[in-house]
Amino acid sequence: MLTTLIYRSQLDSSCHDDALNMLVEQAKQRNTALGITGIMLFNGQDILQVLEGREDRVVALYQRIVKDKRHASVVELMRDYGPRRRFENVGMLLFDLQVRSPKTVLQSVLRYSKLESYLASDDRVFKFIQSFITRGNYAHRHHDERAEAWTLTSEKHPFGEPAGLIDGQTCQFALQPIVEPYEGKISSLEMLIRGNDGGSPEQFFANLDPAKIYEVDLQTKAYAFALAKRLKIGSHKIAVNLLPMSLVNVPGAVEFLVEQIQLSGLQPEQVIIEVTENEMISGFNTFNNAIKALRGTGIGLAIDDFGSGYAGLSLLTKFQPDKLKIDREIVSNVHLSGPKQAIVKSIVSCCTDLEISLVAEGIEKLEEWRWLESAGIRRFQGFLFARPQLNGVGDIHWPHMRH
Structure with a gap:
């Protein structure tokens, strides 16, 4: 069954840009082999990722992410099912809001979408993405009180x-x-x-x-x-x-x-x-x-x-x-x-x-x-x-x- 899972997390403070790029490259190869698409947005601290693929594979991958020490405060936001993919099967794509404007990132995400623009505007997945890009969707921050x-x-x-x-x-x-x-x-x-x-x-x-x-x-x-x-x-x-x-x-x-x-x-x-x-x-x-x-x-x-x-x-x-x-x-x-x-x-x-x-x-x-x-x-x-x-x-x- 085609499954879409969205989660929010924070990049562990010990990880730098090189670690994130390495994470993305590893995920790209792994996801492609599994038939999973990952759309990851990053704003310098917070991560929003959309995972799309077969249910058993998406769930297994998410469980690995939860245990990955590079991710902190992992929170599942949505798990949904559908008849067709929203995104091209590209393995993993990173959209970095530190170096690209919110408008440019949103346009880039939409380019990889397989949905018509009028459908995307009312789609829950794209609403999560747009909210993260425009407002941020951050976890409670109590780093000194975890x-x-x-x-x-x-x-x-x-x-x-x-x-x-x-x-x-x-x-x-x-x-x-x-x-x-x-x-x-x-x-x-x-x-x-x-x-x-x-x-x-x-x-x-x-x-x-x-x-x-x-x-x-x-x-x-x-x-x-x-x-x-x-x-x-x-x-x-x-x-x-x-x-x-x-x-x-x-x-x-x-x-x-x-x-x-x-x-x-x-x-x-x-x-x-x-x-x-x-x-x-x-x-x-x-x-x-x-x-x-x-x-x-x-x-x-x-x-x-x-x-x-x-x-x-x-x-x-x-x-x-x-x-x-x-x-x-x-x-x-x-x-x-x-x-x-x-x-x-x-x-x-x-x-x-x-x-x-x-x-x-x-x-x-x-x-x-x-x-x-x-x-x-x-x-x-x-x-x-x-x-x-x-x-x-x-x-x-x-x-x-x-x-």
């Missing part, structure tokens, strides 16, 4: 000891901190529901009577609030997940939450209810009234797993939460994916305008954290910083610059 410049140190949490399995409950809870690494601060503690065998939320809910799911979901929050008191969380905030329809289908749901919060010696302002967009919300007017009542008590509201479910941005047009948590599928390997980066930038811009706090969840790599931090996100949750601990809080790992 992932390899950081290390992690473990720190004991300030809370009570884990309680182990607690008898007489329909469920257990695992706590995971949400942290602000630069501040060295715990923003809040998420209390993740688990089965009595420590199983996942999906397993817990799958074993319930479908007719009682929402009632049980609400009632389990009493165990979470009591555990928070037992662990002596002090003035820290806690976040608990609630199915959106639990607020709709269970009469007096908000009153129940407030009562259980007070019984556990907590303040409503310490509690954040996280509703996920993974469940379809029906009876939205009733749901919206419940949200108003919830906010009226002082309880905070967050949208969990944002970007993974039914509602997406349309949910933000109907009510604005205090906090929005970006789903781990968007966060995972964000430093390598142009589409994910574009989505995160849009979310950051939207939430900045609406004064909504952002949390990136599912962080497992220093590279993910560094990119997201540079994009303007300050709060993070994931295995990199702390793993969930059953009925307790595990050690927290804080990042520090290497000396």
Whole structure:
């Protein structure tokens, strides 16, 4: 299958013009033998390259490029498929914006195109090329703060000891901190529901009577609030997940939450209810009234797993939460994916305008954290910083610059 792959990278600082010319000459011979065309643009630091050819060969070549030490900050921007080639099969062509004007480079690229000019003007590949030539399309630049410049140190949490399995409950809870690494601060503690065998939320809910799911979901929050008191969380905030329809289908749901919060010696302002967009919300007017009542008590509201479910941005047009948590599928390997980066930038811009706090969840790599931090996100949750601990809080790992 004919495949077009576009990536962006930066030439490693140890490479000079001779190294780039050698890279191009080697690629020209290799690509020609493989039937791959490479169109490379270079502006002195940043590289944009279009690879076009058979899918298996293009993908294999891209994996080699990712591992090539001469390329830094390699980010895939687009992968597409088509019926015919956009470019002549010429192996590799370098267009150096340091020595040629943007207009001349664009005209030269178009000369090698097999598409009619009126088709090229509306083609995504040529739009990437034109954007790079005219505006630049550069990665976040934190050369002194790349992932390899950081290390992690473990720190004991300030809370009570884990309680182990607690008898007489329909469920257990695992706590995971949400942290602000630069501040060295715990923003809040998420209390993740688990089965009595420590199983996942999906397993817990799958074993319930479908007719009682929402009632049980609400009632389990009493165990979470009591555990928070037992662990002596002090003035820290806690976040608990609630199915959106639990607020709709269970009469007096908000009153129940407030009562259980007070019984556990907590303040409503310490509690954040996280509703996920993974469940379809029906009876939205009733749901919206419940949200108003919830906010009226002082309880905070967050949208969990944002970007993974039914509602997406349309949910933000109907009510604005205090906090929005970006789903781990968007966060995972964000430093390598142009589409994910574009989505995160849009979310950051939207939430900045609406004064909504952002949390990136599912962080497992220093590279993910560094990119997201540079994009303007300050709060993070994931295995990199702390793993969930059953009925307790595990050690927290804080990042520090290497000396």
